Every structure is written in C-alpha cells, then in structure tokens.
Amino acid sequence: MNRFFHKELEEIRSKIILIGEKANAAGRLAVEAFIESDLEKAQAAIEVDDEIDALEVEIDRASVRYITLRSPVSSDVRLIFVAIKASHDLERAGDEAHSIAKRTRNILMRDGKVTRPVAIEEMSLLAFDMMRDAITSFLDENLELAQGIIERDKKVDKLNKQNFKELYKEMNGSKGEASTQVETILISKSIERIADHAKNLAEEVIYLLTGE
Amino acid sequence: MAQTSSNSSAPEAASIIKVRNFDFAYGDSQALFDINMNIREKEVTALIGPSGCGKSTFLRCFNRMNDLIDIARIKGGSIKIKNIDIYNKDVDVIELRKHVGMVFQKSNPFPKSIYDNIAYGLRIQGIKKKDVLDQVVEECLRGAALWDEVKDRLNESALSMSGGQQQRLCIARALAVKPEILLMDEPCSALDPIATAKVEELIHKLKKDYTIVIVTHNMQQAARVSDRTAFFYLGKLIEYDVTDTIFMKPKHEKTEAYVSGRFG
Numbered sequence: 001m002n003r004f005f006h007k008e009l010e011e012i013r014s015k016i017i018l019i020g021e022k023a024n025a026a027g028r029l030a031v032e033a034f035i036e037s038d039l040e041k042a043q044a045a046i047e048v049d050d051e052i053d054a055l056e057v058e059i060d061r062a063s064v065r066y067i068t069l070r071s072p073v074s075s076d077v078r079l080i081f082v083a084i085k086a087s088h089d090l091e092r093a094g095d096e097a098h099s100i101a102k103r104t105r106n107i108l109m110r111d112g113k114v115t116r117p118v119a120i121e122e123m124s125l126l127a128f129d130m131m132r133d134a135i136t137s138f139l140d141e142n143l144e145l146a147q148g149i150i151e152r153d154k155k156v157d158k159l160n161k162q163n164f165k166e167l168y169k170e171m172n173g174s175k176g177e178a179s180t181q182v183e184t185i186l187i188s189k190s191i192e193r194i195a196d197h198a199k200n201l202a203e204e205v206i207y208l209l210t211g212e
Numbered sequence: 213m214a215q216t217s218s219n220s221s222a223p224e225a226a227s228i229i230k231v232r233n234f235d236f237a238y239g240d241s242q243a244l245f246d247i248n249m250n251i252r253e254k255e256v257t258a259l260i261g262p263s264g265c266g267k268s269t270f271l272r273c274f275n276r277m278n279d280l281i282d283i284a285r286i287k288g289g290s291i292k293i294k295n296i297d298i299y300n301k302d303v304d305v306i307e308l309r310k311h312v313g314m315v316f317q318k319s320n321p322f323p324k325s326i327y328d329n330i331a332y333g334l335r336i337q338g339i340k341k342k343d344v345l346d347q348v349v350e351e352c353l354r355g356a357a358l359w360d361e362v363k364d365r366l367n368e369s370a371l372s373m374s375g376g377q378q379q380r381l382c383i384a385r386a387l388a389v390k391p392e393i394l395l396m397d398e399p400c401s402a403l404d405p406i407a408t409a410k411v412e413e414l415i416h417k418l419k420k421d422y423t424i425v426i427v428t429h430n431m432q433q434a435a436r437v438s439d440r441t442a443f444f445y446l447g448k449l450i451e452y453d454v455t456d457t458i459f460m461k462p463k464h465e466k467t468e469a470y471v472s473g474r475f476g
Binding site: 001003004005064065068069070071 | 406409410412413416417432435436455456459460
C-alpha cells in the first residue's frame with residue numbers, strides 16, 4: 001500500500017538528483033573555464049555553490065523530519081540514510097567545483113590564460129562521467145552500473161599522480177610560474193576528490209539496493 | 213506551515229473550536245485544568261499524553277459525551293464551536309452531535325446490514341426515499357474508502373466484516389449525517405498494522421472536508437497523521453504546536469521526555 005507520506009521520500013530522492021546534477025554541472029563548467037581560459041565560466045561555476053549548499057540543508061532537514069515523523073524501516077530508512085550521506089558527498093563535490101573555478105580565476109587573472117593544462121581535461125572527463133553514472137545508478141536503482149564505478153576511480157587517481165609529478169618536476173626545475181603550478185596541482189587534486197565522491201555515491205547506492 | 217509558540221497554537225481566526233480557561237471535574241476530582249486551545253478547521257489535531265492525562269475526557273467534551281456521566285461537571289471556562297458555546301443551556305445536544313461525530317476505540321457497528329448502518333442516522337432524521345439513501349450510502353462508503361470492498365455485499369451483516377472494515381464503516385456512518393468535526397478516540401488501537409494504515413490514509417483524505425480531533429496512544433500515529441499535536445499531562449495542556457515542532461523540537465522538557473520515551 002502506498003502511504004500519503006511516501007511522496008515525501010520521492011521529493012527527497014528528486015532533491016538528491018538535483019544536487020547531483022548541479023554539482024556535476026558546476027564541476028564541468030569550472031574545468032571548461034580552465035581548459036578554455038574562460039573567466040566568465042569560472043565566475044558562473046563559483047556562483048552555483050550557494051544553490052548546492054542550500055539543497056544539502058534542505059535534504060538534511062527533510063531527512064531528519066522523515067525519520068522523526070514517518071518511522072521509516074527497511075529500504076525506506078536506507079534511502080534516508082543514503083540521502084544524508086549522498087547529499088554530503090555531492091555538496092563536497094560542489095565545493096571542489098567551486099575550488100577549481102576559484103583557482104582557475106586566480107590563474108587567469110595572473111597569467112591571462114592557462115598554458116599548462118597537463119591531463120586535467122582527460123581526468124575530468126573520467127571523473128564527471130563517474131559522477132553522472134553514480135547519479136544515474138541512484139535514479140534507476142542500477143546495481144551493476146554502481147558496482148562498475150568503483151574500479152574507474154583508479155584511473156583518475158593515476159592521472160592525478162601523473163599531473164603532480166609533472167608539475168612538481170617543473171617547479172624544481174624553476175620552469176614557469178610556481179603559483180600557477182601549485183594551483184594546477186590543487187585543481188588536479190579537486191578533480192580526483194570529485195571522483196572519490198562519485199565512488200562514495202556509488203557505494204551508497206550499492207548499500208541502498210542490497211543493504212550491504 | 214506557520215509555527216506558533218502559545219498554548220492556543222492555531223490562529224484564532226481559522227479556528228473552528230475555541231477552548232477558554234476550561235476546567236472539568238468528575239465529582240471532587242478535577243480532570244482538566246484551565247485548558248486554552250484553538251483547533252483549526254480542516255486540520256487533524258492529535259491529543260497525546262500518558263494514561264489518565266485527560267485527553268479522552270477532553271475529546272468527549274467536544275460533543276458533550278461527558279453529559280452521560282452523572283458526576284461529570286464543568287467547573288469553569290467555555291468551549292465554543294463556530295463561536296457557539298456548546299455548554300449553553302439552549303444548545304440541543306442531539307443537534308450538536310450531528311455536527312460533531314465520533315468514532316470510538318472499539319468499532320461498534322449496529323447488528324444490521326452494512327447498508328442499514330449508514331442509512332440509520334438518516335432514517336431517524338425522517339429521510340426515507342430509497343434513491344436518496346442509496347446515494348448517501350455510496351457517498352459515505354466511498355468517503356471512508358470502503359465502497360470497492362463492500363459494494364457487492366451491502367445487505368450482509370456489518371458484523372461479518374473484518375475489524376478494520378468495521379472501524380471504517382463506523383467512520384462512514386459518522387459521515388452520513390454530514391458532520392463538520394470528527395472526534396476519534398484511539399480509532400486504531402484494536403487494529404492490525406494494515407488496517408491501521410488504511411484508517412490513517414482515510415484520516416489524511418478526510419481532512420480535506422472535515423476537522424478531525426484524534427486521541428492516540430501511538431505517538432508515531434500522531435506524528436504521521438496530524439497537523440498539530442497537543443500534549444497533556446495530569447489534566448493540563450503542557451504544549452500545543454504544529455506536529456513538526458512537538459516531535460522535532462518541543463519547547464517543554466516534559467513533552468521532550470514523553471515523545472522520546474523517557475517519561476516516568
């Protein structure tokens with residue numbers, strides 16, 4: 001039997017999808033700003049963060065309210081538990097997008113354009129696809145898709161290490177602007193963290209669907 | 213939903229029931245002390261509290277069911293329904309109970325057919341036309357989410373129905389005289405979880421058209437079905453507010469202790 005309050009669960013589920021899409025869109029925009037040396041895109045990505053933060057608060061409040069008033073059990077309580085964890089992961093992914101955009105803005109304001117993109121584009125494509133698939137696995141309750149995301153994180157980690165090594169070497173050789181190299185290392189790290197949050201979300205979906 | 217902190221909680225203007233400084237006693241034993249409360253129209257208001265706190269006594273004051281107890285007496289204050297003092301000597305109690313229906317803890321269908329249970333109240337009002345009765349019976353059974361389950365056996369005894377169906381029949385019967393307010397005194401305490409869920413769904417549906425006041429020992433039920441909740445203790449209204457506040461952030465420590473199961 002469907003209860004009148006089950007629609008509140010669907011509202012929470014919809015908000016998870018929304019915060020996920022916003023976080024991923026902000027991340028893509030921030031990386032585009034970096035790749036294309038586009039200050040306007042960097043600024044636009046920075047501005048999305050407040051909406052993401054507000055959505056996290058809404059999800060947490062709705063989840064606590066649901067636990068208190070609706071006495072959920074079984075898959076319903078798992079959904080609420082996952083909603084709280086997922087909203088935190090997605091909010092953090094949004095923070096990383098914000099950080100990428102701000103660092104890109106710093107680089108552009110100092111250097112005019114990005115001259116050393118290393119493997120940022122390649123790793124970002126992997127990370128944002130992981131995030132998109134994690135959100136889809138939550139939406140479609142697709143266990144196989146969620147399980148497949150875990151392994152994909154390794155490739156992103158590898159590219160991050162590669163970026164770090166290259167930029168660190170250049171810094172030691174006093175080639176280029178050290179501040180820009182540090183910012184680029186941190187941008188690479190932010191993308192690696194976005195992939196970690198996508199992996200966390202996939203693990204949360206696996207828990208939601210299997211209880212394990 | 214707007215939140216208020218006073219004990220009268222619901223805004224004065226939107227209230228169908230207004231209780232002021234109400235004191236009630238059984239003989240020398242005072243059961244309710246200085247109750248002030250506004251009950252809002254077309255909302256569900258839950259009365260909660262430990263056994264003996266006065267919540268059922270209070271509920272039964274709204275349709276003067278306590279008049280049936282010899283030693284019961286109003287010591288002071290008033291209860292107004294649509295601005296009429298229901299304890300005024302000019303008020304016709306039978307008429308009052310047409311406007312304020314009641315559903316009890318234990319379902320109490322008449323030992324008659326399902327059809328006759330609904331039609332009973334109308335027949336004693338002098339309505340005899342079959343097409344009118346047929347229409348009201350269907351409307352009420354639909355209103356109580358029972359029509360699809362019983363439409364093919366309206367002439368069977370109501371006592372052949374399950375406990376949950378009997379309780380919904382009693383709700384349908386209460387609707388037949390077109391009340392504005394429905395009082396429910398632990399309507400699900402004798403029902404299994406599925407029958408309870410059906411009654412709760414019904415309560416949620418009915419609040420579109422009726423004002424419902426429900427007494428329940430089941431705090432999860434109060435949390436699920438009500439818009440506002442009043443917590444009673446030892447005959448006093450301790451806290452009354454929107455249900456979200458009562459269960460998520462009550463102002464009074466006694467309420468907090470009660471809703472979190474740390475009472476006593």
